[in-house]
Amino acid sequence: MSKIGEVILFEVRRNVKKKTFWYTTLILPVIIIVVTLISHASSNHASSNSVQQTISYSKTAKLAVLDQTGLISRATLLSHHITVEPTEQAGINAVKKGLVSAFFYYPGNVATAGIKVFAQDQGITFTPPYNTLASQLLSNSAVAVVNLKTHDSIAAKILTKAPSVTATTYKNGTPTNGLAGIVAPIVFFAIFLFFAAMISYFTISATTEEKENRAAEILLTTIKSKQLIIGKILSIIVIGVLQVIVILVPLLIAYALFHNHITLPGGVTLSHLPLNPTTLAIGAIVLALGLIMFTGVLVGFGSLFPSSQEASRYLAVVILWAFIPLYAIGYVVNSPNALIVKVFTYFPLTAPSTVLLRNAVGTLSTSEAYGTIAILVVSAALALMFAVRAFSYGAMAYTRRISVKELFQRTADKSLPLKK
Amino acid sequence: MAVVLSGNTDKVVDARSFSMAFGRHVVIKDLSFSVTKGEVFGFLGANGAGKTTTIRALLGLYQPTGGELLINSHRYNADMSAAIGYLPEERGLYRNEPVLETMVYFAVLHGLDQSEAQRRALAYLKRVGLEDKANERLVKLSGGQQQKIQLGVTILHEPALMILDEPTEALDPVNRSLLMDIITERRNKGATVMLVTHRMEEVEQLCDRILMLKDGSAALYGKIDAVKEQFGSKVIAINFSGKLKTNDKLYKITKHLPHSAELHWNNNVTTDDVLRVLANDENLHLMSFEVRLPSLNDIFLQMYKDQEGSDV
Numbered sequence: 001m002s003k004i005g006e007v008i009l010f011e012v013r014r015n016v017k018k019k020t021f022w023y024t025t026l027i028l029p030v031i032i033i034v035v036t037l038i039s040h041a042s043s044n045h046a047s048s049n050s051v052q053q054t055i056s057y058s059k060t061a062k063l064a065v066l067d068q069t070g071l072i073s074r075a076t077l078l079s080h081h082i083t084v085e086p087t088e089q090a091g092i093n094a095v096k097k098g099l100v101s102a103f104f105y106y107p108g109n110v111a112t113a114g115i116k117v118f119a120q121d122q123g124i125t126f127t128p129p130y131n132t133l134a135s136q137l138l139s140n141s142a143v144a145v146v147n148l149k150t151h152d153s154i155a156a157k158i159l160t161k162a163p164s165v166t167a168t169t170y171k172n173g174t175p176t177n178g179l180a181g182i183v184a185p186i187v188f189f190a191i192f193l194f195f196a197a198m199i200s201y202f203t204i205s206a207t208t209e210e211k212e213n214r215a216a217e218i219l220l221t222t223i224k225s226k227q228l229i230i231g232k233i234l235s236i237i238v239i240g241v242l243q244v245i246v247i248l249v250p251l252l253i254a255y256a257l258f259h260n261h262i263t264l265p266g267g268v269t270l271s272h273l274p275l276n277p278t279t280l281a282i283g284a285i286v287l288a289l290g291l292i293m294f295t296g297v298l299v300g301f302g303s304l305f306p307s308s309q310e311a312s313r314y315l316a317v318v319i320l321w322a323f324i325p326l327y328a329i330g331y332v333v334n335s336p337n338a339l340i341v342k343v344f345t346y347f348p349l350t351a352p353s354t355v356l357l358r359n360a361v362g363t364l365s366t367s368e369a370y371g372t373i374a375i376l377v378v379s380a381a382l383a384l385m386f387a388v389r390a391f392s393y394g395a396m397a398y399t400r401r402i403s404v405k406e407l408f409q410r411t412a413d414k415s416l417p418l419k420k
Numbered sequence: 421m422a423v424v425l426s427g428n429t430d431k432v433v434d435a436r437s438f439s440m441a442f443g444r445h446v447v448i449k450d451l452s453f454s455v456t457k458g459e460v461f462g463f464l465g466a467n468g469a470g471k472t473t474t475i476r477a478l479l480g481l482y483q484p485t486g487g488e489l490l491i492n493s494h495r496y497n498a499d500m501s502a503a504i505g506y507l508p509e510e511r512g513l514y515r516n517e518p519v520l521e522t523m524v525y526f527a528v529l530h531g532l533d534q535s536e537a538q539r540r541a542l543a544y545l546k547r548v549g550l551e552d553k554a555n556e557r558l559v560k561l562s563g564g565q566q567q568k569i570q571l572g573v574t575i576l577h578e579p580a581l582m583i584l585d586e587p588t589e590a591l592d593p594v595n596r597s598l599l600m601d602i603i604t605e606r607r608n609k610g611a612t613v614m615l616v617t618h619r620m621e622e623v624e625q626l627c628d629r630i631l632m633l634k635d636g637s638a639a640l641y642g643k644i645d646a647v648k649e650q651f652g653s654k655v656i657a658i659n660f661s662g663k664l665k666t667n668d669k670l671y672k673i674t675k676h677l678p679h680s681a682e683l684h685w686n687n688n689v690t691t692d693d694v695l696r697v698l699a700n701d702e703n704l705h706l707m708s709f710e711v712r713l714p715s716l717n718d719i720f721l722q723m724y725k726d727q728e729g730s731d732v
Binding site: 217218398 | 440459476480481496498499501504506510511512517521525528529530
């Protein structure tokens with residue numbers, strides 16, 4: 001009778017009760033939320049400060065301009081108490097002599113040559129907003145001129161705020177989803193990387209705890225090592241899924257409440273998110289196989305070490321493989337036929353992240369998807385066998401590390417018993 | 421009700437020419453023995469003699485390098501765990517988990533359903549005086565209390581075969597007595613017990629038959645009385661006050677304490693001759709005189725006294 005369910009229940013229950021589970025689960029969203037809030041607050045504060053500084057500076061500073069574009073009206077200059085210099089050199093001299101705080105020079109070809117600002121240095125603690133002020137003066141004047149000459153409020157609005165863009169892309173004559181099509185399948189990629197980043201603690205705990213507690217002997221005589229290790233691997237996956245759920249639930253609630261109002265970069269609205277069943281199915285299958293394979297490999301390697309301290313040093317090296325394709329993300333996204341992308345696509349340890357990313361951006365062909373899934377099925381099975389073997393032999397090696405070579409020697413010669 | 425091992429053989433454990441080597445180091449060579457249904461079997465030997473190795477091989481943790489070890493005519497696999505209670509030498513449970521949850525988990529793995537496991541665990545905790553520790557983490561318990569929990573995990577599913585590797589190690593006399601009672605109780609209910617221990621008084625008290633390992637082989641094997649007969653001659657055990665004299669013509673003093681001694685009489689004399697001489701000695705007041713078989717402790721010490729490096 002299979003006892004896998006009991007193992008999963010026990011492992012999941014005791015891990016979810018641990019503070020570590022909640023720390024590792026909540027740390028990422030908390031950091032994201034805190035950084036976003038700080039960034040948003042800082043941005044608002046900076047923007048507000050900038051506006052205040054600009055207003056204040058324009059009221060107190062002595063400013064001068066030379067406008068060769070003819071766009072800035074005399075009335076505007078008078079209202080801001082800005083004087084006009086006859087030449088560029090005269091304006092520069094006025095600044096040098098301290099007669100004015102800043103001099104803005106708008107050449108006739110300002111669109112190509114740009115605005116020149118000459119100003120008093122007020123030290124490193126305060127940089128007056130003369131650049132902003134110089135730009136605003138010109139752009140506000142330009143909008144006023146357009147309004148005056150064309151009476152076209154649309155043109156004026158376009159000058160004030162750039163309109164949003166809706167793009168429709170075609171591939172071989174058929175419309176594609178563009179950026180919007182990436183959003184749903186990229187979630188599988190994100191889940192995989194999140195899982196890989198968070199998995200190490202639970203893997204180490206699952207593989208070395210019984211050894212450190214000397215509970216391995218009684219466990220291995222009570223339950224088949226295969227059932228035990230599969231139960232542990234599945235429990236790690238369940239824990240990972242629970243972590244993802246804990247993070248996703250608030251997002252899904254937010255989506256349910258605000259999906260009509262949420263706009264992603266590129267003008268993608270969640271209410272019109274395209275969901276391609278084939279792409280999503282490939283993403284789900286690769287994610288599941290990738291998780292099983294990765295957890296199997298990690299549990300296998302973790303089982304070779306006598307303590308969690310020693311295991312943690314080495315497991316990081318294995319986990320790194322999940323992230324290596326990110327170093328070549330430019331190739332993975334834009335050059336699907338590059339050799340390195342092919343290698344990452346078919347090498348088992350880099351395949352999940354590479355394939356999930358390519359699946360999301362739409363550069364994964366059907367044959368590549370089938371090929372990778374086949375490789376991952378075999379790899380996941382081999383990883384599980386490796387994990388079972390390593391755990392069976394390693395679980396009772398209380399004080400020493402078992403080498404992979406030693407493990408395979410045992411595979412070849414089953415009569416060789418494990419050393420104490 | 422004990423879980424019964426299936427099969428119709430009386431040999432619950434059957435070792436057939438079992439050998440075990442770690443690389444070039446041979447631990448056990450050509451060992452054969454059996455444990456019959458319902459008996460308490462003492463599996464004895466000095467440290468490093470191969471007792472734990474044999475148990476681990478019997479339970480499938482090691483692969484024998486020769487021969488076979490069977491439980492009820494079959495090689496052990498974890499599906500048989502409902503009928504086996506194993507208390508390993510290397511003890512340990514989940515230290516950071518609550519006592520009750522840990523006991524219930526192992527009981528369920530041994531085949532009990534959740535509610536029955538819970539009921540038995542609570543009853544056991546009450547019996548051993550740890551009912552107030554049910555929700556404590558194991559690490560908070562004393563060494564002796566943890567031992568009791570470990571024993572509970574071993575017997576909660578009422579196994580037909582109990583394999584106990586040094587079960588009284590680290591227990592105080594009160595807890596040792598409690599454990600001996602539990603073993604006796606299980607035996608009286610029909611369970612078979614394979615007991616690995618260094619404590620010869622426990623063996624004398626509990627075991628029907630023994631096997632004593634030396635140099636990887638069975639040095640002594642059989643019923644306790646038969647082993648004693650097989651191993652050595654009877655001794656005269658006396659209790660006295662006064663001064664016990666040596667007498668090379670009649671006997672040799674093999675053990676001499678202030679008020680007791682053991683004597684081996686010479687071939688050409690009888691125990692009556694010895695008794696007469698001791699009774700007539702004016703400087704000695706003889707309080708008891710018994711002709712008996714040597715104790716297992718004597719045999720154990722005798723067997724290993726010349727073995728270099730043994731840790732007995």
